[in-house]
Amino acid sequence: MTRPGGEGAVETVALRPGYCISRLVKGGWQLAGDHGPVAPERAVADMADFVDAGIVAFDCADIYTGVEEMIGAFLARIAAARGRACAAGIKVHTKYVPDLEALSRIDRRSVARGIDRSLARLGRERLDLVQLHWWDFAVPGWTACAGHLAALQAQGKIDRIGVTNFDERHLAELAASGVDLVSAQVQYSLLDRRPEGGFLEWARANAMAVFAYGALAGGFLTDRWIGAPDPGFAFANRSLVKYRLIIEEFGGWGLFQDLLRTLRSIADRRGADIAAVAVRWMLDAPGVTAVILGARYADRLPRTLRVFSIALDEDDRAAIRGVQARARGPGGPVYGLERDRHGPHGRIMKYGLQEGAGEAGPERRPDGGRA
Numbered sequence: 122m123t124r125p126g127g128e129g130a131v132e133t134v135a136l137r138p139g140y141c142i143s144r145l146v147k148g149g150w151q152l153a154g155d156h157g158p159v160a161p162e163r164a165v166a167d168m169a170d171f172v173d174a175g176i177v178a179f180d181c182a183d184i185y186t187g188v189e190e191m192i193g194a195f196l197a198r199i200a201a202a203r204g205r206a207c208a209a210g211i212k213v214h215t216k217y218v219p220d221l222e223a224l225s226r227i228d229r230r231s232v233a234r235g236i237d238r239s240l241a242r243l244g245r246e247r248l249d250l251v252q253l254h255w256w257d258f259a260v261p262g263w264t265a266c267a268g269h270l271a272a273l274q275a276q277g278k279i280d281r282i283g284v285t286n287f288d289e290r291h292l293a294e295l296a297a298s299g300v301d302l303v304s305a306q307v308q309y310s311l312l313d314r315r316p317e318g319g320f321l322e323w324a325r326a327n328a329m330a331v332f333a334y335g336a337l338a339g340g341f342l343t344d345r346w347i348g349a350p351d352p353g354f355a356f357a358n359r360s361l362v363k364y365r366l367i368i369e370e371f372g373g374w375g376l377f378q379d380l381l382r383t384l385r386s387i388a389d390r391r392g393a394d395i396a397a398v399a400v401r402w403m404l405d406a407p408g409v410t411a412v413i414l415g416a417r418y419a420d421r422l423p424r425t426l427r428v429f430s431i432a433l434d435e436d437d438r439a440a441i442r443g444v445q446a447r448a449r450g451p452g453g454p455v456y457g458l459e460r461d462r463h464g465p466h467g468r469i470m471k472y473g474l475q476e477g478a479g480e481a482g483p484e485r486r487p488d489g490g491r492a
Contacts, residue, residue: 129430131175134410136303136330140249140281142178142212144404145425146332147171148415149181149188156358156417161191163418168195170419172211174426180306180332180413182216182254183235184474189215189242197244214250214304214332215239216285217270221472224260232269235475236278252283252306256472257460258291267300283330288454289323302329307455309333309409311342311380311399311441312364312371312448320455321408330410333403337414339364342399347381362469370451370458380444387440391431400428402441 132144147168152159168179168191181188192213200208217235219227239248251270255263273279283304284292296302305324309316313335324331337343339360351374356362368377384395391398403412414425451458458466 129426131426131429132404133175134330136410137281140212140303142411143176144411145176145400145428146178146180146214146411146413147176148334148413149179149185149192150360151415151417152188152191153185154187156360156415159187159417161187165191165195165198167419168192169199170422171416172199174422177210178212178214178411180214180334182218182252183239184216184218186474189239193242193244212249213243213245214252214283215243215248216252216254217266218254218475219256219266220475221256223475224255224257224262227262227266227269229269229272232266233273236270236273240278247277248279250281250283250304251279252285252304253287254285255287255291263291264295264298264300267295267298267302271300283332286456286459288456289320290454292320292329293323296327296329304330304332304410306332306334306413308335309403309406310336310338310367311384311402311445312338312377313367313451314445315451315453315455315457316408318452318454321406325408331408332411332413333406333409334413335364335367336400336403336412337396338367341365341368341377342381342384343396344385344394347378347385347395359469359471363466366465366469367451370449372448372450376444376447379447380441383440383444387433387437390437391433393427393431394424397424397427397431398433398437400425401431401433402438404428405433 133141134144135141152164179192181192183189196208196211217232236248236251240246253263253267253270267282270279270282274282281303282300283302283306284295285306287295287305292305307316307320321331341364354362354365368374371377381395384398388394388398400412400414403409458464459470461467
């Protein structure tokens, strides 16, 4: 891992020989429309600012409404303005996420259709990285699905294959099938340390890159929330509901505020903000290859880049660990809470985005009431 150009430059890392990415990845979920209004033209134009800053890896998914198309429009624009080589240097990591109700029907043709759709949306002849998500391990077929992706890889339609939201047990089963997996994407933050339960150790032992998402807990790990009263769970933004639930698992609003005050004290000493400290911690975490940060536009990019100009010392780490030692959770395997469709974490998920707006059932509040 390097810091090209000196202190403060965006760090880079090679996943495999010839496959290099920035250690900050621009996440696309914020552009899908669930988190507030999106101005597509502004979003596409601002992508150039991320690339110019050195953030040359983008994350998206086939179920992020309109996001592959926006990135595709940007790639076409930058190729026309700066040349095809410049566009080719931007790594786009997408996902193949079949609907929950379709898992039992996944076959070679359906996987091929999904990959061809992503290729068309992105305007590319080959996808850089396709990450498989499987909603329910009680439904067999994820190994066969990965095999279909590998067949498309052999045809030249996919460069690399990874997974998202697999725990170490199912990841090991998939790797044993012979599919060459280069990466695994998991939720990991100062609040949610479930990957430390064995997942990171397995990934390191098997030379697998780990991408951490949710590092800022949907924006909760920022100065915006320090000293704020508990907002409860009444958010229109599902991302905020999702991470407010993680805060509850962590230990509730009071302990969360203790963590924010600790982070603010460290940030004051480093000339940074809470977000920069939280992301720096994640970039320094053993086994973490890159951190995915969602952003609609580039207005906060200068503050984001501050993460590459600060360093945490042992006193900083001890202070953070002191708060974490009082946490109740979250516990269990990676994505385990979210797989329980009857629990508060699973009830807010949307399981049918491939076919439109279909869901597993009506959304409910975390307390069990209807939204």
